[in-house]
Amino acid sequence: MPADRDEPTLDKTTLDKAPLDKAPSHRAATDGKAGLAGLAGLSTDPGVAKPDPILVATGMTRTFGGLKAVDVAHLEIQRGVITALIGPNGAGKTTFFNLLTGFDRPDAGERWFNGRSLKRVSASRVARLGMVRTFQLTKVLSKLTVLENMRLGATGQLGEKMWAGWLPFLWRDQEKEVTGRARELLTRFKLDTKEDDFAGALSGGQRKLLEMARALMVGPELVMLDEPMAGVNPALKQSLLGHVKSLREEGMTVLFVEHDMDMVRDISDWVVVMAQGQIIAEGPPDAVMADQRVIDAYLGAHHDVDITELDPEVVALEVEAEIGAEHGSTGASTTEELER
Amino acid sequence: MDLITTPLHDAFAPVAISYVLAAMGLNIHYGYTGLLNFGQAAFAAAGSYAMAVTIVSFGVPFIPAILLGLAASVVLSLVMGVPTLRLRADYLAIVTIAVAEILRLLFSTSFKKYFHARDGVSGFTGTFRSWNPFKDMEGTFLSFSANDLWVMVVGWIIVALVSTLVFLLMRSPWGRVLKSIREDEDAVRSLGKNVYGYKMQALVLGGMIGAMGGFVGALGLASVQPDTFNTDFTFIAFTMLILGGAARVLSPAVGAVLFWGVLSFMSVALSELSDIVPGDLLDSNRIGNIRFAVVGLVLMLLMIYRPQGLFGDRKEIAIDAR
Incomplete structure (x- = not known):
């Protein structure tokens, strides 16, 4: 059903x-x-x-x-x-x-x-x-641009290895692929006009969108x-x-x-x-x-139930029954008892 | 004429270079990765002591001694980083400042056979000076000695190389991860990056650059003394970094040169002034303190009216204010 x-x-x-x-x-x-x-x-x-x-x-x-x-x-x-x-x-x-x-x-x-x-x-x-x-x-990540936020989400980037980072020719192609995928997602989430803005300059709602889009970059x-x-x-x-x-x-x-x-x-x-x-x-x-x-x-x-309609004695009995049940069960934690 | 030549001399001297490199290391730690390292002096000390002692006491040749100095700074990074980098930033700050003081006290009181206490280690510059191509230029340029000239040429070349490396690394995806960790490390973790590993790499790289600062300072002074590496060393380097603007490649170099230049200018100007002004107002013994007070005032004004430093981006600072 x-x-x-x-x-x-x-x-x-x-x-x-x-x-x-x-x-x-x-x-x-x-x-x-x-x-x-x-x-x-x-x-x-x-x-x-x-x-x-x-x-x-x-x-x-x-x-x-x-x-x-x-x-x-x-x-x-x-x-x-x-x-x-x-x-x-x-x-x-x-x-x-x-x-x-x-x-x-x-x-x-x-x-x-x-x-x-x-x-x-x-x-x-x-x-x-x-x-x-x-x-x-x-x-x-406030001080990174929206596009950089997105690029960060991609996994398995060679350029994120320290030894390869300073040699741009090793990771340039992959960066292009990552950027393409990031732009696609930004377009879908209607953030494409913001890609060069600092993420910290976005509104609260746009940040939610960016965070979701960035999570999708991980695949x-x-x-x-x-x-x-x-x-x-x-x-x-x-x-x-x-x-x-x-x-x-x-x-x-x-x-x-x-x-x-x-x-x-x-x-x-x-x-x-x-x-x-x-x-x-x-x-x-x-x-x-x-x-x-x-x-x-x-x-x-x-x-x-309107509280005035409750019969105090009935409520008292219910509470007692509940307390009794709790003391009977071993699982009752101290905090639960304190709350009552 | 001293008002111009002395500040110029001091701004580019070997001591200034050692601070430039220390500040460049801090820039990687603090400026890019957000690691609060208050013990940069420890990296410079470990590097220069390892180099000097291996040459003097164990007869290791110069180049391997340099490599051993770098290795010592790597070991030190691991000692500081392994227990603290998983914790909040404050813990690294506490541990680094403590390690720096422990090392300084160790060098000045223990193993005197190797470290020679407060006298420091000397007699390790022979090989380096024998390579000096400027031997006949003694005193011709800004009254620098031939040895200083040689140290400066090598030192500024190292600064240029390190700057290039930092520039390349920080515009790579690796640098992007570091900057992201500075902003919010949980967000970076949620995107599948091993934050601990990246922080460790940043700590090691910045520490090695700090050790290079130690080498240049040691070769310039021709001795390694424990008191060079007190906490002032770290905080002056921090001052230079913030003066130039954190997370900018060239800001440590410009910040350090300006800082030494202004400091030196103040002391020359004040000492000339003290000849004119009555002794009650300006005693020549007080110049050393007064110049620091004036430099402090200038820094305060700079932070109030230009909080991003000389090279920083005003828009970035505005984001923090939100």
């Missing part, structure tokens, strides 16, 4: 974007439909197994002092679809992102990208393997976007949405953190909900947003 919701979007051929010319060949085999079809009829329990996962994480935990920021038992990200990671503020989404991409080390747990373990693999190596991220607070298979819509005006939001969708058309997998529910509903094929460091639900957008666990996590269990 959830999968065919997105069928019309996929069949649309209105997106006349220039395809990435550096797409690895195996991408053609796993087009968006196959990835999406695989999601049909899956259960919506946290950690459900996917038929064709590109990224798998198991037992990931990260604590800051007494706070268990991330405690993810199991998560699989389906290849070729757009997966949203949502959750209230402080749910641990960005920390989980950092753990997945190698920018932070988990206390425990393992993760696999394309079946390859990422244990003790550095963040830069993770990016070279094809899993590229952007940042919540946009990180453009990723999995694009991880940390709040791509934060602080972006509605018009630009529409164009960013189009760009994210076009990534899926080209066979890339997208995982993004977002607070904007309209965007999540609009473009995601699968939604993962985090609260207090744990994954509490996952599933197709409509199903997840109607899920009682999700509503409770966002709004509290009594959000739709």
Whole structure:
């Protein structure tokens, strides 16, 4: 029931974007439909197994002092679809992102990208393997021009080796190829008129576009976007949405953190909900947003009841029952108890 | 006439060249890569001591001794960089300034058989001076000695070669990665670059250039003394770099020449002034301090009205203000 919701979007051929010319060949085999079809009829329990996962994480935990920021038992990200990671503020989404991409080390747990373990693999190596991220607070390189920002994204550049750098004839041809690819992407993201401006002179929204375009220069298979819509005006939001969708058309997998529910509903094929460091639900957008666990996590269990109508004694009994249940379970952490 | 010739002499003398090279190394560290190295003196000291001691105490020929000096600066880069380059920039600053002081104290108090404490190491210039083609030009040009002329010609050739190398490297994709690391190293990491490796390469390259500064200074003075390499050495080199404008190829050279020229001009001018002005106002003993105060004032004005330095790009500075 959830999968065919997105069928019309996929069949649309209105997106006349220039395809990435550096797409690895195996991408053609796993087009968006196959990835999406695989999601049909899956259960919506946290950690459900996917038929064709590109990224798998198991037992990931990260604590800051007494706070268990991330405690993810199991998560699989389906290849070729757009997966949203949502959750209230402080749910641990960005920390989980950092753990997945190698920018932070988990206390425990393992993760696999394309079946390859990422244990003790550095963040830069993770990016070279094809899993590229952007940042919540946009990180453009202010004192480099827009074009230089883009060129930096290309991998395997001979001119980036120290011994070859001072001999321009060794890397000039490759630089031309990289520049061509950078200009193509800049045109697609409508930044081509800005290529000689310092990146620091761009507006907030243009920086978001530049960061996304620069990430594509790496030639990723999995694009991880940390709040791509934060602080972006509605018009630009529409164009960013189009760009994210076009990534899926080209066979890339997208995982993004977002607070904007309209965007999540609009473009995601699968939604993962985090609260207090744990994954509490996952599933197709409509199903997840109607899920009682999700509503409770966002709004509290009594959000739709007028507080004056509650019978104090009933509430007291409920609270006691909850406390009793927590003391019964060994998993209750001290912070959770403190919060209550 | 002294008002012109003395500043000119000082601005291009071997000591000035050693600062030019030290500042060029710092330009790679700080200007391009954003590494806060407060111990450039350590690289110059390690290089010049390694060269001098291997010649004097172990009879190593001149060229291999130079190579050993460069190797010493590489080892020093690794010692400083391996534990700190994964951490925030502040840690490198702390470690470098500490290592520089430790080295200076080590050279001035320990292993006296080799380092000769405060007297320093001397007697290593024989081979170099024997190659001097200007032996009969003693005192003919700006009253430089024949030895100074020879050191200066070699020194400025090294400066030219290093400048060319830095120019080529910094417009290459390698230089682009360094500049990007200066701006935001997490962004660079997210694009698949091994940031730690690049920082290490920058530290080693800048350190080797600093060691060359040590060689030129040592050959000019014909001795290596620990007190040459106190913290002033590093901070004067930083001053010259910022005076010229960080992350510009020629700014260390121009900054150093101007700095020495102005400093020397001030001391000549002040000493001539002290003959006229009553002793209570301007004592000749105070000239040394007053000239530094005046140079400091000039630098403050420069930073207020031209924060990008002489060669910097005003637009780049404007971005920081956002």
